[in-house]
Amino acid sequence: MTFATDLMNIALVIAFVVVALSQIMSMVRLVIGPNTGDRILALDTMVVNAIGLIVLLGIAQGSRIYFEVSLIIAMLGFVSTVAYARFVLRGDIIE
Amino acid sequence: MTLELIGTIAIAICLFIGAIFTLVGAIGLLKFNDSLTRLHAPTKVGTMGVGALLLASMIHSYTFADGSMHELLIMAFLFVTAPISANFMAKVSLHRRNCETPPDPPRDRTWSTLDAPGGHEDLVDLIAAEQHRDTAS
Structure with a gap:
């Protein structure tokens, strides 16, 4: 039993650190990204990584209320990515 | 007890796989040129x-706990929308001429997101002016 708890805690800590690290890497690309497409891609990646972080938080706290949060963030992330890309492509979001 | 141990090991394996894949994606985003x-x-x-x-x-x-399949919703949504947003971002890169553009179409002039480059002088001049303005500012 104590082995299972230790394994769970170690895996959670490692996953938190690694996903936060990749979030920071995406932020670096967002800052230095030379083109507009790279910045949109970095924002999309940051949204996906944020969903991963929230899911990890739900596992760590054993709570079920983070499911709706991550679902809404997934939908908003997709809509905002399409809106950014459409603004660059067409010059307007809703024509 | 044993079932709980097996479940915990499965959770740990899934967490490791997810963390490694996320890190590889971020490294690729940062290091590719x-x-x-x-x-x-x-x-x-x-x-x-x-x-x-x-x-x-x-x-x-x-x-x-009792268990629930709700996460399948997020998974399905992400798996469906990721190619669509990737397609949009590729279109943005083509539109801004930030990459190697595909060759001219053999017959008509419709090309990727705009008319074929070189076929429509006004449009090309417009894009050149826009890029010049972007680099100047």
């Missing part, structure tokens, strides 16, 4: 990593 090459890493690998994390959450809910 071309716009369209950079598009490959996070849109595929990052989606896979989040899918593994959601699978871990699902196994966790089955191991320590």
Whole structure:
């Protein structure tokens, strides 16, 4: 039993650190990204990584209320990515 | 007891896989040197990593509680929308001429997001002026 708890805690800590690290890497690309497409891609990646972080938080706290949060963030992330890309492509979001 | 141990090990494996995939996607996003090459890493690998994390959450809910399949909704939504947004971002890179553009079409003039480059002088001049303004500002 104590082995299972230790394994769970170690895996959670490692996953938190690694996903936060990749979030920071995406932020670096967002800052230095030379083109507009790279910045949109970095924002999309940051949204996906944020969903991963929230899911990890739900596992760590054993709570079920983070499911709706991550679902809404997934939908908003997709809509905002399409809106950014459409603004660059067409010059307007809703024509 | 034993079932709980097996569930915990499965959760740990899924967490490791998800973390490694997410990290690989972020490294690819940071280290590749071309716009369209950079598009490959996070849109595929990052989606896979989040899918593994959601699978871990699902196994966790089955191991320590009654269990629920709600995470399948997020997984399906992400797996469906990731190629669409990747397609949009590739279109943005083509539209801004930030990458190696495809060759001219053989018959008509419709090309990627605009008319074929060189076929429509006004449009090309307009884009050149816009890029010049972007680099100047």
